Amino acid sequence: MLKIYNTLAREKQTFKPIVAGKVSMYVCGMTVYDFCHLGHARVMVVFDMVSRWLRASGYDVTYVRNITDIDDKIIKRANENNESIAQLTQRFIDAMDEDSARLGVIRPDIEPKATEFVEGMLSMIAALVEKGFAYPAANGDVFYAVNKFEGYGKLSGKSLEDLRAGERVEVDSFKRDPMDFVLWKAAKPGEPSWDSPWGKGRPGWHIECSAMSAHHLGQHFDIHGGGQDLQFPHHENEIAQSEAAHSHDGKSCQMVNYWMHNGFVRVDDEKMSKSLGNFFTIRTVLEQYDAEVVRFFILRAHYRSPLNYSDHHLDDAKSALTRLYTALRGVEVVDGAVDWQHPQAARFKLAMDDDFNTPEALAVLFDLANEVNRTKDVDSLHLLKGLAGVLGLLQRHPDEFLQGDVTSELDVEGLIQARLTAKKNKNFTEADAIRKQLAEAGIVLEDTPQGTTWRRA
């Protein structure tokens, strides 16, 4: 039985889908004005893992991840670059697709773009105004009146009084309450805009997710995910918008049953973020590390824990993954269904069902690798590959992983043959010299009863 830590309840809860056998899941995706960094990689990989596990558990999953393709930063960046907004966003959507594919992320079923849903947002804003949850201001903006929504703060555990007392509440004279947030922004000269009952403008950030999730998954759906930093205000505001807009006779209806938030990627114990400037883009990291190593690195920590990024940790992950691939080397693995009756598969399932405990699930993989290395047991071998596949790992040919990123000018096979000849002639000095030469090129030789193989260091 799957248990999920629900931010809304602040505890693990048994997962019960709204419709038996089906799961509707919405995850907040990227604002596409720059390359994705490792923090984005974590969201993509974590919720990819979640959707894979739900599917492996037999659920029919509809996974929606949005693309924010209109906002202040996009407009600013497009102006700076002297390119159109459409050009800019498409460029970074393509880059994002490329990065996520390399990380082994299966594309979400639906990837709606904000600009394609402005109409839906406008009708939702209209409903909010009509029901008294929102008001047009004198400057042409439309604001959400937080004090009209009873449950405001229930996700993030904040109270309006505490929020108002905070030091960093923005002052905006057009708001009735400093905590009110914008649903519709009046267009400034030169900005892209859409017509609306309140004049030309563009949507606020939060409304897009409310409109798109309702359109694709309905007013009430199972799982909503995103980074921890979206908990407040973004997700709090989504709830306020959706539950108020969809309310009937003054009774609000629940938007989401399970809220999931993944932890941050950190650098030197600080959150990796754009504003701090301490971010590493996915593509930069992939210049140095195999994408599967990065995926493994992410899944190695529990999704809610902080994850420190450093070369040392990536090196460590690489060594660990090498161990798993080494166990698969030189043996035929026919892909087949996982036998969930197997004790180790049962252990894996128990771990994954416990709020997606991937570190424990990976420990099962290592125990299986040990079993394979010891006994060459075929069931363990298939299970190792099968279970790893559920996590999107270990699906390449071992040699591709173990030898893949070596680009050597040397004739590796020729040198291996020369060394074997030298060995046969007991000329160990020569044999060791060849091995040293290869080692300096980053190639490690391994003599086995079946012959000599090599891998990159």
Place this chain on the structure above:
RNA sequence: GGCGCGAUAGCAAAGCGGUUAUGCCGCGGCCUGCAAAGCCGUUUAGACCAGUUCGACUCUGGUUCGCGCCUCCA
């Protein structure tokens, strides 16, 4: 200031009220011409102070430290 999360061996990271986590690194052994890989064994744990308990890394309270949200953020 308000709210929340965390502190596990050299590094990373889980479960668990009593029994080997796991990976990397180190050490010893087996294997090997020597290595590598693998196998076997092994050294390093549970921030601090109380309490509950026959027994706590695991539960409770406090202290200290770290991090996050309260502003755009995955």
